[in-house]
């Protein structure tokens with residue numbers, strides 16, 4: 001019997017497995033630290049095994065949400081961070097049920113991140129590329145001024161250094177606490193991508209669980225190639241808003257990666273295990289073509 | 302005058318109450334021959350002072366009501382008044398749809414052809430349904446982009462008129478790539494080599510507004526709003542109840558005055574006291590004079606300068622801290 005099964009059956013004997021009691025137990029000591037339960041198939045595994053499997057359930061293939069540094073570790077051989085010191089401000093002096101300034105402090109302490117995106121130069125083998133990875137654990141990956149600025153600077157770096165660009169998105173949308181400052185980041189990043197486009201540089205957008213709102217309606221969907229990671233939910237409007245507007249239930253697979261593939265909105269759905277290889281090969285193919293075809297100025301974009 | 306022109310908003314009701322009192326005194330005076338002139342004058346002065354006070358100190362939630370007033374001048378009314386002789390409406394995305402939430406076509410302004418594209422809400426249920434309450438589907442943004450490209454090809458300046466509660470949240474909208482359609486418009490508008498001026502007539506909501514909003518200069522009507530999310534939507538998420546919409550409207554800083562202070566827009570177009578719906582024609586004349594000066598300046602710029610100016614306008618927007626020591 002696999003260790004996970006053994007553990008599961010042992011716990012089963014102790015208490016009934018209604019979801020609440022599971023949650024209760026998951027938060028306590030040893031189990032939390034050493035074991036992980038799949039949200040999809042409820043199978044339990046030693047955390048180490050799942051980590052070694054890139055945080056993918058080895059029983060059902062469910063992709064656990066991963067943080068930005070874990071992602072960077074998975075898809076690069078080396079990485080040099082840029083603009084690491086950028087931190088959010090509170091331009092509107094915004095307070096909802098708690099002051100935004102307080103939320104920033106708490107989130108920074110909880111996540112050990114300064115913002116919802118990490119940007120820098122990544123390398124696979126000897127191929128360099130500009131890389132941004134959003135982190136959903138920082139205020140739902142919301143896009144405010146810092147995210148917009150770091151993404152824009154990264155695009156400018158890609159332009160200067162003639163690099164391909166890869167952005168991993170994971171975001172609930174624009175950060176409401178920064179109001180129109182957040183909204184306008186959609187234009188700032190989109191306009192920078194216009195320059196990248198004209199320069200004939202490759203941009204691969206990888207949409208991961210979940211990507212919505214302002215990110216979907218700006219850099220998230222402006223990739224020359226758009227990849228959806230297996231299991232990601234991707235859309236512009238949230239499911240609840242749509243249901244309230246049209247007053248009907250949505251299909252279960254609505255806004256899933258494969259749903260988007262079916263409707264022609266993404267190029268491919270890729271399993272996490274294949275992502276690094278896919279990205280590397282795509283960059284190689286496009287670089288080869290650019291070398292063969294010559295400078296982009298000879299072809300109108 | 303007695304009857305208000307429109308069903309008054311709650312915050313306007315005291316104005317009408319005082320006016321009713323004045324009229325009652327005048328009636329009694331006429332019937333009885335007693336002279337109430339000094340009382341009437343006093344009340345009138347009070348009424349006027351009160352009116353000024355209400356309209357000069359409109360709260361964001363009141364501006365939201367005014368910005369959504371059904372009698373507010375619409376894109377089509379602005380178009381017709383700006384160019385009474387020439388209006389070639391153009392239709393369709395050339396891929397199967399003509400989304401009427403977006404209207405557009407060629408007018409003549411400043412003695413030259415100009416491409417105008419706007420979101421249109423429609424007035425009354427029948428029109429609302431035709432125009433989908435001004436909420437474009439992806440096809441609407443693609444129609445807009447087709448007209449922008451046309452303008453670019455023939456060197457026509459572009460004017461966009463924004464009044465939308467946002468892009469439409471629907472099943473087909475998601476299937477057909479509403480996010481991609483908006484994103485694509487943002488990127489491609491950034492590349493257009495003609496002048497672009499955007500005017501927010503009423504509501505400029507979220508990405509739905511940006512899909513036609515990447516301009517060299519942006520103007521807002523005095524009581525228009527520009528926001529990342531509707532106050533109701535924001536309240537539902539952050540306060541977990543739409544009842545906090547007034548607070549959200551306040552916190553989000555969505556008024557023309559806010560955006561001007563943030564240097565995100567170039568100017569505010571004055572409205573008649575009480576709002577554009579009290580005198581749409583006069584409001585549109587104010588739109589005309591703003592457009593005149595804006596386009597006169599922008600048409601002096603070269604295509605390269607236009608693209609660069611537009612880029613820098615948005616490039617500088619953002620509020621963040623950065624320590625210079627660590628890069």
Ligand SMILES: [Zn+2]
Pocket residue numbers: 038039040041042043057058059060061062
């Ligand atoms: Zn599983």
